[in-house]
Amino acid sequence: MSLLEVQQLDKKFGLHHALSDISLSIASGEVVGLVGENGAGKSTFIKIITGVYTPDGGRIAWNGQAVTIHSPRDAHRLGIHVIHQERHLIPSFSGYENLYLGLPLPQLKFGLRVKWNQMKERAEAVKKELGIELDLTKTAEEMSPPERTMLELMRVMMQDCKLLILDEPTASLTDQETEVLFRLIERMTDQGTAILYVSHRMEEIFRLSDRIIVFRNGKWAGTLQREEADLKKVISYMTDTDYQGTTAQERTNALHEPVLLEVRNLSTVDGTVRDTSFRVHRGEIVGIFGLAGAGRTELLEAIYGARPIQSGDMAVAGKAQCIASPQQALENGMVLIPEDRRSEGLIMNLTIRENMTLPRLKHFSTGVYVRQRFEKSEVRRFMDHMNVKATSSEQNVSELSGGNQQKVVFAKAMMNNPELFLCDEATQAVDVMTREEIHRLLRQQARDKRGVVYVSSDIHEVLDLCDRIYVLREGTIVAEVPGGEATSEQLLQICYNR
Structure with a gap:
């Protein structure tokens, strides 16, 4: 049984079809790559699955049961979480405070005071488990873009995540931090978490994905298994043309120029x-x-x-x-x-x-x-x-x-x-x-x-x-x-x- 299944999903903005007749499924423990040109409908699809947009047609099923996701809170209750290209953190909050956004805070009796020591102990344990080096006393605005990404990953791991959607997650990461992310993905899938991996970096899509789903102009253009996928085939699905590959960039020796x-x-x-x-x-x-x-x-x-x-x-x-x-x-x-x-x-x-x-x-x-x-x-x-x-x-x-x-x-x-x-x-x-x-x-x-x-x-x-x-x-x-x-x-x- 699929963890997530969508059938004939449709979304219009005015007369424009952002998504049309989209059907796909994702199983527990599976990494599915989602690719397509900018404007192909990937972001719209993510926003529907996470409750930001309401679809105009189609059906969403979760563990075989039809569901309606009205808001991000509904998505979180199901276990659907997303890490966007733009980080969703409060700049003036410390790493610890950002980690607990949306989570119940450990409090003393009658809720008079937050148990900060308990919060920090849990956060440090998660950080150690993931192998992340991050100073959680810094505010989000004091952190570098890679540090903010690591912070969002930690926050997801502190919640009951059954489907994690990663939208261009490595855009601001170093090679070392990217490897930490990939190890984390492997650990999560071993534990049964499904991953929807959205990226324009094809080498990452080919490395991680069990299947690759291609969108084109708001429609499903095809699905490829890992073993049959290559760059030429994926781009031909994305553009509906036979991809010939790019010619080698011409080199210029301009040292004689002013x-x-x-x-x-x-x-x-x-x-x-x-x-x-x-x-x-x-x-x-x-x-x-x-x-x-x-x-x-x-x-x-x-x-x-x-x-x-x-x-x-x-x-x-x-x-x-x-x-x-x-x-x-x-x-x-x-x-x-x-x-x-x-x-x-x-x-x-x-x-x-x-x-x-x-x-x-x-x-x-x-x-x-x-x-x-x-x-x-x-x-x-x-x-x-x-x-x-x-x-x-x-x-x-x-x-x-x-x-x-x-x-x-x-x-x-x-x-x-x-x-x-x-x-x-x-x-x-x-x-x-x-x-x-x-x-x-x-x-x-x-x-x-x-x-x-x-x-x-x-x-x-x-x-x-x-x-x-x-x-x-x-x-x-x-x-x-x-x-x-x-x-x-x-x-x-x-x-x-x-």
Whole structure:
């Protein structure tokens, strides 16, 4: 008997079918991978199963009995839990306090006082059992993204979890933390917990899944057993075309081209970047690779004027510059594609048009009013260029899939006609096809003699895309490697100082 079974599930938003005639099942102790392009309906399906959305049609059965899941509380009562891409924690609460959200607190007689010692003992026991190193006295906002992920995993393990839905769980994890997660998944499935694993990282899907379910345009496109699945077959299901594979990225030797960006002995006030120097020539994609906490994001923020600099200097197109703010960076031809598009790249309650033109309102203004026809025409042009799938430029950006939101971030950047792209995890949590579109876009920018600084925690992406790679360790660049000659083993040896 299946633990979860859905039959002919349907969900509409207006006239748009987000899900149509979805039928699938998940058994206890099974890992099911769920894949599909952004906008294929994966998030809608998760929200229905966890009680956030109510389906417009279809049937949900739990242990053979028909159920109606009206709310996340109903889902929790059944034993359904989810860890989302965006962490659901209270920033000002400590790790201990966040662990007990939604759980009964051990209290003294008459409930006059919480038994903090008992809470901490249980939390530390769970942490030890899972092999997680985490300071639970820190608040959630003081924790790094990987630490927040580990905290959410601990919280799930402290509850009666029969089905765990993991939505892009490794997006902010190091390789070591990813292995901890995989060991935890194996332990949970051995105990009978079912896992629905949603990820765009196909190597993880192939490694973990007993079966792989593919969604396309809100519909079930096929199911593959682990032994018959490969990348070509999965992508052909996702796109309804025969996947031919991507051609090898062209390499560029642009060292003879003028230097577009030169960073010399850069250090930040907070010490996360220390005495770092590197160059970017016109026409090349330069990778910055390092382990989590190496200072990759902080380096890009310092270059962009979003993090105070203590010492060092920069030159842009041969001219010394003191970039003290993002506005100055934009004026000097730089754009930043931030790691977290929802909180740093977009204003989620604004439309696509408003997000795209906000940094350049003066360009569309006469000084008295906005030239709306010109503004809309330009927005439409760049949306078409980035292949943004939306009802119109007036659609709220929060209604778009993650991949289309990222395309809006790039479209907004392109509107500034930049000379230098600073990309921080630019393909994080986007589907395979969107990832390829972004890679092609950046390679075209290099052909047009622009420059790209590319940060990614995906070592294979860095190796495939970048012409040269700098390795960052503890805030300092410690090595430079030609992209065409580098190997993953070589980069990791440098990272670990072996």
